[in-house]
């Protein structure tokens with residue numbers, strides 16, 4: 125073990141993230157003793173059967189409660205293996221880690237119901253038992269209890285990591301859902317919200333019609349043409365016109381919604397132009413959300429798996445010609461690590477007695493210490 129790790133023992137955190145894409149678990153080991161430094165990153169895709177189960181639990185109106193309970197345990201077992209592999213790779217012992225920030229797998233996000241809730245599966249006790257590491261989990265619930273959306277939770281981390289007095293920036297996370305964080309150069313305020321779909325319609329189409337799990341680099345979408353009447357139908361979704369604070373998920377944007385529109389227009393769903401149109405919907409909706417807020421903006425920083433979709437990136441840049449578009453890598457974090465590092469940071473906020481949410485972003489009554497601590 126490198127000697128500096130022993131000295132910074134209490135500043136080592138693991139962040140565990142898996143978003144709406146259901147692409148699997150991202151685990152990062154981060155040293156917060158100075159500017160955050162990623163010491164290890166491990167990505168473990170979900171097995172097909174687990175992915176199918178989670179997709180059902182996320183989208184079916186009625187679910188089997190036994191399946192739900194068991195999926196939570198199965199997820200924690202998966203995550204525990206991921207943590208142990210990550211530590212093995214980095215040659216760090218579990219006892220050197222202050223805590224795991226465990227997001228869990230969202231299967232419902234319903235902040236607008238009369239009894240609002242957001243449900244993340246993954247039993248933290250199992251993770252603690254299997255890793256021996258203190259775990260902070262259930263981050264969204266406190267913010268919702270305080271009247272917030274429970275999402276997005278990453279903007280305060282984006283501010284910590286990416287804000288500067290030199291220029292105004294937006295961090296755009298392209299996960300299953302897309303969310304933005306605006307970081308004005310005068311640091312006068314922090315705002316952010318979910319803009320709508322990022323990859324989940326693209327992935328859904330690829331899995332159903334192209335026998336691949338996603339559109340690598342956007343190579344398939346690049347070959348087709350946008351279908352204007354379909355794009356207009358999709359753009360008419362009321363979510364895009366709602367004022368923030370707002371957050372969304374698979375309940376609102378799922379392939380079935382797009383397929384209904386495709387059918388109404390008499391289009392063939394397997395037509396490759398559909399994928400080009402779905403990709404354009406993401407590019408347009410992100411750019412429209414940014415333009416609609418009239419934010420001064422110099423640089424747009426991309427993160428999340430969608431940052432690797434070169435075609436999507438080009439389309440976003442085409443909608444925002446005055447803006448410099450770059451990757452989070454320029455600022456020291458790879459795009460697929462940013463969200464997991466954010467949850468490591470959120471766990472640290474909780475353990476050090478600091479708030480994790482930002483009321484301006486989520487709409488909560490005030491700043492809150494987030495999460496529940498499951499001690500080792």
Ligand SMILES: Nc1ncnc2c1ncn2[C@@H]1O[C@H](COP(=O)(O)OP(=O)(O)O)[C@@H](O)[C@H]1O
Pocket residue numbers: 142143144145146147148298299300301323326327337338339340341342427428429430432433434460463
């Ligand atoms: N090389 C790539 N080209 C295009 N898309 C990619 C690439 N790598 C990842 N992605 C997209 O990113 C998604 C995963 O992004 P991620 O940020 O992990 O989302 P989530 O937070 O919802 O899990 C994949 O499902 C895929 O759509």
Ligand SMILES: [Mg+2]
Pocket residue numbers: 141142143145146147148150
């Ligand atoms: Mg992911």
